[in-house]
Amino acid sequence: MNEIPIGAIRPNPGQPRKQFHEKALAELSNSLKRHGMIQPIVVRPREGFYEIVAGERRYQAAKQAGFSRVPVLIIEANETRVMELALIENIQRADLSAIEEAMAYAEMLKEFNVTQAELANRVGKSRSHITNSLRLLQLPVDVQQAVMEERLSMGHARALLALKNPLKIERMAERVMRENWTVRRLEQELREKKQARPVTVKPTELDFIEEALRDRIGATVRIKTTKQAGKLEIDFIDEDDLNRILELLLPEEHE
Structure with a gap:
């Protein structure tokens, strides 16, 4: 370990954490004054x-x-290693907002040409966690900002994705x-809105199948029926997510 002038240090421009809360930073600064940097x-x-x-939090403090x-x-x-270490440190300390974490995953996938499975292995998360995290980037920018500022929780963000229409989400x-x-309360409101739609009520058995499929593959699933036929819809984010779903549905084809 070495000791160097603080002026010789610069932040990492690729730091996953985009915002530092002033109150928490002030508390850490006071702690450093009393106890030094351990x-x-x-x-x-x-x-x-x-x-x-x-x-970087210790540096700023x-x-x-x-x-x-x-x-x-x-x-x-x-x-690659710099981004990986910065991301892992922030995740382990729970320092990142849900959106910052999702943005970091998206950047690693793009910049370093790794799959979701490889990324999940590197950062110690499940592939479904990576997939669900990336879905948050489908939210409108203003809503993403609200999550970053902790005016909305990750639970709120995930529930809002069910609306799909950006204007309705906002x-x-x-x-x-x-x-x-x-x-x-939000989930209750969304359920009530869904029930109020003038659509044909699906049989309980189809509801069960839809929910079971959704839990199985970690993606939005819809079963639509008419008198003559039916349709099964599965949402996926990108080609990597599609391959993940296909591996779950057709394991023999991907051995």
């Missing part, structure tokens, strides 16, 4: 400076506390925040 900031050498790999030098652990790491999100609804 855990070093992880950095990697760059031309003329050191770039943060993990520990140390600046607030007026530290001139800070303890660091210097490592060699490529871009309007419902505004009502949730205005009236301070719990997730349960």
Whole structure:
């Protein structure tokens, strides 16, 4: 472990965490003043400076506390490893909002050409968790921002996805925040709206099948019937998600 001037350190532009809450940062800053920095900031050498790999909250808090030098652990790491370590640290500390976590997953999938299964293995999450997290990026930008600012929870966000129409999602999100609804209250409202639609009520057996399929494959499933025929619809995010669903439905074909 080394100690270097804080001015020689720069944040990682690819840091998954986009926002730092001022109150929590102030509390950490006060703690550093009283007890010092016990855990070093992880950095990697760059031309003329050191770039943060993990520990940006400690770096920001140390600046607030007026530290001139800070303890660091210097490592060699490529871009993939830097993003991986930053993401894992934030997830382990529960520092990321649901949207920030989803954005980080999307960036890793795009930049480093890994599959959802490979990414899940790297960050210690299930593939269904990665898939469900990425679905949050289908929300309108304003709603994503509300989740990042903790005006809406991840539970609210997942429930809102059922509306599908962006304008309806935005309007419902505004009502949730205005009236301070719990997730349960939102889900109740969505159920009531669904029941109020002038559509043919599906038999209980089809409802059961639809729910069982949804739980099995981790995707939105709809069964539609008419007097003559029927239709099964399954939503997927991208080709990788489609392959995941096909592996579950047709395991013999993917062995």
